[in-house]
Amino acid sequence: MSSSHHVEKATNVGDPQCFKGEAPPAKFKVGDRVRIRNLPDIFYTRSQMYLREAEATVVKLVYESPPAEDEAWDNTDSPEWFYSLLFKQTDLWPDYPKKFEADTLETELSERWLEAL
Amino acid sequence: MSNSHDHDHKAAPMVDEVSDFEALEVAVRELCIEKGLFTQADHNEWTEYMHTLGPTPAARLVAKAWLDEDYKQLCIDDPVKASLEVGINWITSMPSNFGTPSDYCNPRILVDTPNLKHVVVCTLCSCYPRPILGQSPEWYRTPNYRRRMVRWPRQVLSEFGLQLPEDVEIRVADSNQKTRYVVMPVRPEGTDGWTEDQLSEIVTRDCLIGVAMPRADRKADDKRPVIPAIHPYGH
Numbered sequence: 001m002s003s004s005h006h007v008e009k010a011t012n013v014g015d016p017q018c019f020k021g022e023a024p025p026a027k028f029k030v031g032d033r034v035r036i037r038n039l040p041d042i043f044y045t046r047s048q049m050y051l052r053e054a055e056a057t058v059v060k061l062v063y064e065s066p067p068a069e070d071e072a073w074d075n076t077d078s079p080e081w082f083y084s085l086l087f088k089q090t091d092l093w094p095d096y097p098k099k100f101e102a103d104t105l106e107t108e109l110s111e112r113w114l115e116a117l
Numbered sequence: 118m119s120n121s122h123d124h125d126h127k128a129a130p131m132v133d134e135v136s137d138f139e140a141l142e143v144a145v146r147e148l149c150i151e152k153g154l155f156t157q158a159d160h161n162e163w164t165e166y167m168h169t170l171g172p173t174p175a176a177r178l179v180a181k182a183w184l185d186e187d188y189k190q191l192c193i194d195d196p197v198k199a200s201l202e203v204g205i206n207w208i209t210s211m212p213s214n215f216g217t218p219s220d221y222c223n224p225r226i227l228v229d230t231p232n233l234k235h236v237v238v239c240t241l242c243s244c245y246p247r248p249i250l251g252q253s254p255e256w257y258r259t260p261n262y263r264r265r266m267v268r269w270p271r272q273v274l275s276e277f278g279l280q281l282p283e284d285v286e287i288r289v290a291d292s293n294q295k296t297r298y299v300v301m302p303v304r305p306e307g308t309d310g311w312t313e314d315q316l317s318e319i320v321t322r323d324c325l326i327g328v329a330m331p332r333a334d335r336k337a338d339d340k341r342p343v344i345p346a347i348h349p350y351g352h
Contacts, residue, residue, distance in 0.1 A: 010215035014197075014208040014222040016295045018215070046241055046293050050267070063223055065295055082294060089289075093268055099283060105267060107291040 006076045016065040019079045023064035026081040026111070032058045033117040034085070036109065044072035047113050054092055055117060056085035059106065067110040080111040163212045171251035172322040174203040175299050176337065178226075178249070179325070180316035183304040189228070192301065196224040205249045220247055221295040227288070227327075228301045234285050235300045236274065236327030238266040239292040246297035250325060257326065267291055277328040290327075300327040307333035 010018040028034060038052040039045075046068035062084050066076045089103040090096045096103070150157055178199060182189035192199040197207050207222035208215065216222035224246055227235035239245070240263045245253035256262050266273050270287045274280075281287060290298045302324050308316060321337040323329035 007213070007215070010213075012209055012214050015215045016221060016223055017208070048240055048291065048293060050240075062225075062294075062296060068294065084296070086288075089270075089287075096268075100271065100287075102284075102286040103270065103288070104286060105289045105291060108294040108296060110294075 005074070016063040016082075019064045019066065019076075021064070022079040023081050023111075026061055028058050028061075028081075028083060028111070028114060028116070030058055030060065034058060034083075034114040035117055036085075037113050037115055039113065041069065043069070045069050047109055048107070050092060051087070051107065051109070054087055056087045058083050059086045060084040062108055065110070067112060082108050082110050083114065084108050085114075159212070166211060167247070167252065170247060172249075172325055172337075173317075174200070174205045175246070175249045175325045176317045176320035177203040177313070178299075179301050179320045180313045182226075182301060183316055184313055189301075192226040193228060196226050196299075197222065199226070200224060200249055203249075207248050210248050216248065220244075221297065222248070223296045224249065224299060225296050226299050226301050227290055229303050229327075231303060232285055233288060234281055234327065235288050235290055235298075236266065236270060237290050237292060237298045237300060238263055240264065240267055241293050244292040244297060246299050249299060250322065254322070254326075274328060277323070279329060299325055302327075302331050305331050305333050 006015070006018065033055060034057075035055050036047070036051045036053060039047075041047065060083070062082045064079045064081055065071070066079050070076070070078060084106055085108070087105045087107075088101070089105055090098065090101050092105060146160065149155055150160070178192065181202065182192050182199075188199065188202070200207055207224060210216060210222075227237070229235055238257075243253055243258040243263070245257065247253070262273070267289055270289050271281065274287070292298055302320070304316070305319070308319070318336045318338070319331045319333065321329060321331070321335070324331045
């Protein structure tokens with residue numbers, strides 16, 4: 001474990017709190033409509049397959065952090081903004097009953113996974 | 118009935134094989150001890166500590182928020198600070214001092230309303246707000262719950278005995294990154310004038326995950342029904 005390991009940086013500060021202020025300015029704001037990109041992820045990801053290419057609304061800018069795809073390899077060099085996103089269940093699942101159109105799903109993705117609609 | 122029935126057989130072990138992940142955990146743990154990252158005594162201490170955690174602080178947080186609008190707002194705006202008032206420090210919990218072992222410290226309280234019901238799942242693994250809820254129940258970690266809750270939430274909730282009307286929006290929170298969700302249910306009817314202690318007793322672990330709603334007539338530590346064994350020991 002090198003001395004630059006983020007365990008030391010996070011101790012008594014918190015993770016993701018220890019990455020605060022390290023990401024470039026956020027590209028999206030609350031209320032923006034976005035589409036989830038279908039990026040390659042042959043090694044590791046925490047971006048669910050069922051969200052790929054779905055449309056969502058940004059409901060909260062949650063924190064700055066290295067994305068899971070980097071952090072899995074101990075790469076903490078490029079933190080980005082994470083967004084809480086709201087999806088309509090009827091957009092995600094073709095067989096979701098139309099009478100429950102108000103039902104939603106909320107989850108978080110980092111900025112690289114989003115494109116503006 | 119004859120007495121030739123064999124009473125000498127030993128009970129079969131509960132688990133007769135070790136999964137790949139359990140073998141991996143043991144291998145990594147032993148390597149860490151060999152390399153001096155921590156000792157076996159440290160490991161024992163952390164394990165015991167993890168088993169002292171439970172849902173009581175989160176139940177207290179919800180009860181306080183039901184009684185105090187300012188505290189409820191603090192739960193929404195700054196859950197780390199709100200947790201301090203129920204004795205939970207997300208930042209300096211042992212042993213890592215940045216959350217509990219191998220976990221993150223960005224809690225979020227999902228506030229239900231009469232028209233909005235939250236429920237928490239982690240489809241990718243079993244992320245769970247352990248500092249304030251303790252260890253997750255076994256069913257929370259099963260592929261069955263994880264894959265079905267996102268896709269058929271109404272059906273899965275009804276299997277838990279929770280039938281929600283059509284005009285209530287269900288919002289499934291899929292805990293996939295560094296946020297750990299706790300559900301704040303709506304205060305049930307029949308609890309007017311109750312104290313914080315009384316209210317915290319009806320907020321069960323399942324209410325905090327979102328698969329149940331609190332009821333005035335059901336406490337977290339109520340005695341469960343005792344169902345007699347079909348083949349009792351010593352028959």
